[in-house]
Amino acid sequence: MTNQINADSCNCNIIHExxxxxxxxxxxxxxxxxxxAELFKVFGDTTRIKILYALFENEMCVCDIAVLLGMNQSAISxxxxxxxxxxxxKFRKDGKVVYYSLDDEHVKNIFDQGFVHITHK
Amino acid sequence: MTNQINADSCNCNIIHExxxxxxxxxxxxxxxxxxxAELFKVFGDTTRIKILYALFENEMCVCDIAVLLGMNQSAISxxxxxxxxxxxxKFRKDGKVVYYSLDDEHVKNIFDQGFVHITHK
DNA sequence: TGAACATATGAATATATGTTCATATATACA
DNA sequence: TGTATATATGAACATATATTCATATGTTCA
Incomplete structure (x- = not known):
């Protein structure tokens, strides 16, 4: 009767084949x-967004990030x-301290594009 | 002794004030x-990414999207x-059928930026 | 060597989220 | 008016995920 193409798993019919x-x-x-999707999933968390924004400005060690965000050192780690x-x-070690920094400079571009959408609403 | 600024909640000391x-x-x-973060959370799901990519090409009704993705109509909805x-x-209704289409043309830009990162790895 | 400290990590927990199922709503049409 | 169909929606369930706690690892320095 109606055209059923691969509506195996879904419970409806194709309308515009x-x-x-x-x-x-x-x-x-x-x-x-x-x-x-995996990449955006990483961006989809306030803590990680904040960390990345911090690293836009400067490399930082784990403790400093934890203090900056007022969060547990373990959570940051x-x-x-x-x-x-x-x-x-990426990171570099200096004695006990581990410094993290951006490993992809155009992450900022992605965020900027995101802001365009947000501020348009 | 060591400089403690607002290490209230976190269990470590500021190193670089x-x-x-x-x-x-x-x-x-x-x-x-x-x-x-909320915006990127929306992008952080394969189903939604696929729907958006489909809509880059054409407006589509719910059934067609369900068939295209081989998924339940309810899940798509x-x-x-x-x-x-x-x-x-956004959407427009035509009788029983609801057609969805893009409401922000530069979503594509965000995805393109995301691809730049992915393909660089 | 031992104490202090920065970081990493595994387990536990609470919460968020995606999909399915059942069903409601709304429209078309016989 | 009744049936078929397109979509929406709430509840239930399973899974994913973020944070915390306890603890391990590794480094510095006395």
Whole structure:
């Protein structure tokens, strides 16, 4: 009766087959979209955003960041690990102290673009 | 003995007071950082990323998106609500069918910036 | 070597979030 | 008016995630 294409898992029918097919062709590959979502997930937390903003200005050690944000040293350390794994920050050691800094200068661009959206609302 | 400034909540001491103070001054206000994190949180999900990419190409109805992504209609509807609340999509109704489309053309810019980071790793 | 300190890490906990299911709402049409 | 269909929505559930606590690791310095 109605045109059912791959409505296996979803409980509804295709309405505009042409549009769906065209969109399907221009969609970036699954893996890239996954990676993109993972990156934004890292940005989707106030603590990590604050850390990155701090590092825009200066390299900082873990203790200083903890004091700056009024948070537990352990919490900061955990989040720095997330940022490091995402390739967003790097570190250098100097004795006991570990200094973190930005590892990708155009993270600022992404944030600026984000602000454009926010301030337009 | 050591300089303790506002290490109330955190269990460590300030090491570089000057840096902390300078960074504190240039940090955007709390609320803006929160909003920014909220925006990126919306981008931090594969389903929503896919929906937005689809809408870059064409307006689409809920059913078509569900078929395209091979997902439950309800799941799509829930996510569209999130995107709508974030001011990222808008909709028009035509009979039973609800068509969603982009409400902010430079979302694409943000994604492009994100890709720059990803492909650099 | 031992005390003090900066950082990292694992476990535990509380909270947030995405999807599904069932169902409600709204529109079209016979 | 009744049936089919498109969408929305609330509850339930499973999973992910952020923070804290306790503790381990590694470095400095007396």
């Amino acid at each position: 042409d549009v769906v097919n065209r969109v399907k062709q221009v969609m970036p590959q699954e893996e890239k979209l996954y990676d993109l 955990h989040q720095l690990r997330v940022l490091k794994q995402a390739g967003l920050v | 000057d840096v902390v103070n300078r960074v504190k001054q240039v940090m955007p206000q709390e609320e803006k950082l929160y909003d920014l 829930h996510q569209l609500r999130v995107l709508k609340q974030a001011g990222l999509v």
